[in-house]
Amino acid sequence: MVKDVIDFYYFSGTGNTLLVVKKMKDIFTENGVPVNLHKIENSKPEEVNLNHTIGLGFPIAELSTYNFVWKFIRALPETDQDTEIFMVDALAGFSGGIVGPVHEIVRKKGYNPIGVEEIVMPPNIFYIQDGKACNEKVQRGMMKAERYALDIVSGRSKWGRVPLISDVVYYISLAGLKVTKSNLNQKLLRLETNHEECRRCGICVKLCPVNNITLSEDKYPVHGFNCEYCLRCTSLCPRGAVSCPINYKGKTYRAVKAREFLE
Ligand SMILES: Cc1cc2nc3c(=O)[nH]c(=O)nc-3n(C[C@H](O)[C@H](O)[C@H](O)COP(=O)(O)O)c2cc1C
Incomplete structure (x- = not known):
């Protein structure tokens, strides 16, 4: 069950995560839970309100997410108020290096991880589908986002982790992100x-x-x-x-x- 207000921090590169986050916001609002949307790129992690429920939304990149999104997550303040936190990501097909690692980061900081969901949306790189296929995928994604938001509101959502595999994929992802950053x-x-x-x-x-x-x-x-x-x-x-x-x-x-x- 979420607290009175949700502060939803999100980043979206090409709009998929934005659609997911906006859909979830609509469902929360319809169910009487006010939502403040915050762009991760404009937000300071040290300023998050630990009395609110925190939402994190972002795309998958290189099996986890972008370096600057990681930076935000890692810099979230510690809490002793059992602050609830949930996560959603938009992806083309496979992540592996995000659900478990983010769970561990926030758990160690004292948060209460209440839900996670990965939502398949149209790919924005390597393969671009035609308009009809994209629309259908977006519609399915919106339905999943709606169900997930309802699960969060009713307290049915969960955020577990698969140890080992997710840790291995996480380190593969970090190596990839490091290469991406390199001058070469x-x-x-x-x-x-x-x-x-x-x-x-x-x-x-x-x-x-x-x-x-x-x-x-x-x-x-x-x-x-x-x-x-x-x-x-x-x-x-x-x-x-x-x-x-x-x-x-x-x-x-x-x-x-x-x-x-x-x-
Ligand atoms: C650089 C880059 C890397 C990506 N890596 C993955 C990946 O590892 N797994 C995956 O399923 N999708 C991957 N994607 C696809 C996006 O996660 C997906 O299209 C997502 O819906 C985009 O969300 P956005 O429109 O909010 O940016 C990648 C996209 C980019 C641009």
Whole structure:
């Protein structure tokens, strides 16, 4: 059973997690539980209100999640108030390195882990499905998000962990994330803005969760070397001007319009 208020901290690269989080918020609200949404990229973990129930929502990346999301989770304050916490992630198919490890991190900090759910949504990288297949997957995802939120409200949700396997996958994931951060990887898999397409609107600068995009003197975006590959800039650029070498056949996926990220 959740406390009076939920503070839901989330990150979404291309909109799938945002849809899940908004659906859950609607269900909580309908059931009389107010929800405050907080963007992880704009939030300070040390400022979370330990008297509220904490929600965490984010996409799976490299079998766990992005480095800056990990940073937020690891920096959550310790609590002696039995603060309830639940987690939801959006994924294309398989994670393995997140449910158990996050459970252990928050448990050791004194939280009461009340629920976890992984929700399959359309893939946004390596393989992009056609519109119909994406819509069907989103509909199934929304139904699962609804059931999960109801389970949280009624106290039926659970957050267990599979030891060993999840720890092994976690370390594989951390190694992958380290490679992603490396200069060599950042140079080889570099996102670029095509100046012929770019209208210099600067939306990519506002969308980047890790401030990795700046504007040059002539107002073209300059991509730095701290990209987390959340794909926001390439997926949401209104001109499709940002290319990413790991996009599937040059295609991009997005579940929502750019302005929903900027609200
Ligand atoms: C860099 C990157 C790595 C990913 N790694 C995984 C993964 O290991 N397992 C998986 O199931 N999905 C993976 N995905 C797919 C996303 O988790 C999935 O499409 C998710 O719904 C995206 O959520 P978002 O739109 O909120 O960013 C990855 C996506 C990206 C961009």
